[in-house]
Amino acid sequence: MxxxxxxxxxxxxxxxxxxxxxxxxxxxHYDFWSSKIGIVGRRIFSMNKLIGMPIVAFLNSLDVCLPQSRKIFAMKDRSAEAIPRIAMGYFRLYQMTNEMNYLNLGCKLLGWLKENASNTEHGCGWGLHFDWEGKVFVKKGTPCVTLTAYATEAFLEGHRLTKEEIYRETAEKTGEFVACDLNRKVMSYGIALSYTPTNQNYVINANSYAARILASLMRENSDDWMKRELVEKIINYIVTQQNSDGSWFYFDRDDVQENRNFIDSFHTCFVLENLYWIxxxxxxxxxxxxxxxxxxxxxxxxxxxxxxxxxxxxxxxxxxxxxxxxxxxxxxxxxxxxxxxxxxxxxxxxxxxxxxxxxxxxxxxxxxxxxxxxxxxxxxxxxxxxxxxxxxxxxxxxxxxx
The missing domain is CATH 1.50.10.10 (Glycosyltransferase)
Structure with missing residues (x-):
């Protein structure tokens, strides 16, 4: 084969x-928009499109036509979104080849992840390596549920392969972050969790990641009925948000109008992947x-x-x-x-x-x-x-x- x-x-x-x-x-790819001029430009554009348009159009033109010019705005860096996915690749190569070097490389990346975790009130998570502007300004390193899910998966796999307890303990902290530190929108049919602890953005794929983190940890500890109930309510929310044709919008369709929402390939994949794991x-x-x-x-x-x-x-x-x-x-x-x-x-x-x-x-x-x-x-x-x-x-x- x-x-x-x-x-x-x-x-x-x-x-x-x-x-x-x-x-x-x-x-x-976000270098232009995480720069000071990018953050200010998007903020102005959100308040007044006519005034903000020249800045946004200029940066977008550079991004699309002269991507090399981002070297003026930013420097190369590691990403807590990339590192766990590379670690998972190494772990698979180890299992296919039995070459210890791949296992060691994956574990080395887990060490970097642990050193670069962001502690929260109840647990820990990982965020983007730059400031970014969504509906609100989000500082570099603010834990995002999406990035944290990749780290959770990698730490659990590292624990499975090596039996190192520190990996399992780190993964368990991400469950506390999801269950206790994120904002909630409570509805009659379910619960939605926010993208980060600092905003009120309710994103469908992010909620699927939140449910997956909790479900994956419950495989290790099936006695936590409060987390089980939370997973079920998040899943009810995601299923209810599904459109009649089978698609999902990126944002909660009750919070964001259709003319400001979107449906794309990879966020659809995220939802399907996480629902399958659950x-x-x-x-x-x-x-x-x-x-x-x-x-x-x-x-x-x-x-x-x-x-x-x-x-x-x-x-x-x-x-x-x-x-x-x-x-x-x-x-x-x-x-x-x-x-x-x-x-x-x-x-x-x-x-x-x-x-x-x-x-x-x-x-x-x-x-x-x-x-x-x-x-x-x-x-x-x-x-x-x-x-x-x-x-x-x-x-x-x-x-x-x-």
Whole structure:
């Protein structure tokens, strides 16, 4: 089976060489918007589009047409979003090859993660390595439930492979962060948790990550009935937020109007992946129906005839994006994961991987950022493209060769 999938193995080796040569760091696709001028520009734009438009248009033009100019605004850095996904890739390579070097590299990255955790009132989490402006200003390092979920997964896997208790203890702290430190919106049909402890943004994929963190920890400790009840209420919220066609908007559709909301490929993948992990734990029939609807929508609307991945299904503004590497990576991972339910998905994942490697991977090993209708942005971002692709390709290869 390795021989038939040698193109995947070759791609993985080329990619990890680039990642290691760059010491797990890179510029970020958000560099312009996390700069002082970017934060101020977006803030002005949100208050007065006419006044803020020149700043936003200028930075967007640089981002799309001259991505190398971000070197003026930022420096290369490691990302707590990328590191756990790279660690998971190393752990899979270790399990496929029995080479201790991969296990040691993965554990070394867990050490970096532990040193760079952000302590909260009740637990710990991880945040982006830059300031960012959403509905409110969020400081660098503020724990996000999405990033924290990747770290939780990596620490639990590290514990499974090494039996090091410090990994399990660190993972358990993330459960306390989710259960106790995030803001809540309580409804008759469920509960939604905020993206970070400092805002009131209720995002569908973030809630699926929150539920997954709690469910994964409950596999270790099934006696925590308060967390079990919270998971069930979050799942009720996510299922209720699903649209009739099987899709999910990014933001809570009751909080954000449709003309300011969107539906894209990789956030849809996040929701499906996390719901599947939770379904494996609770075997809910209602949840399975939601996954079925979401899967049918996804393969129909996002995977094209040449097996590239469409970025947006719905976006209220012109953008010109055809393919985004994050969409490719998460599609490969999601289809591989869901192949346990839908056997045809594994072959589809392989075809998407082949298209992505042939069309989006540079000879130096890294993957390009985006393909627009007018040109291709080849700038490599470890958080956005390289770590998700390493995570996805190692997962696909492990599944194909098991």
């Amino acid at each position: 390795i021989k038939n999938n040698s193109f995947i193995l070759k791609s993985i080796h080329s990619l990890i060489n680039w990642i290691e040569q760059n010491d797990y760091s890179s510029y970020d 379904w494996k734990w609770n075997k809910s029939e209602n949840l399975k129906k939601s996954i079925d609807k979401g899967y049918e929508f996804f393969i129909k609307q996002f995977i094209t005839t040449d097996h590239s991945v469409r970025y947006y299904y719905y976006y209220p503004y012109p953008n010109g994006i055809k393919v985004d590497i994050r969409g490719c990576a998460e599609t490969i991972y999601c289809l591989t994961l869901l192949s346990d339910l839908y056997p045809e998905a594994i072959n589809l994942a392989r075809k998407v991987a082949k298209w992505t490697i042939n069309n989006m991977q540079d000879k130096k090993g890294f993957f390009y950022f985006r393909t627009y209708r007018t040109h291709r942005n080849k700038f490599p971002y470890i958080r956005w493209g390289q770590a998700p692709m390493f995570n996805a390709l190692t997962f696909l290869l492990s599944k194909l060769t098991s």
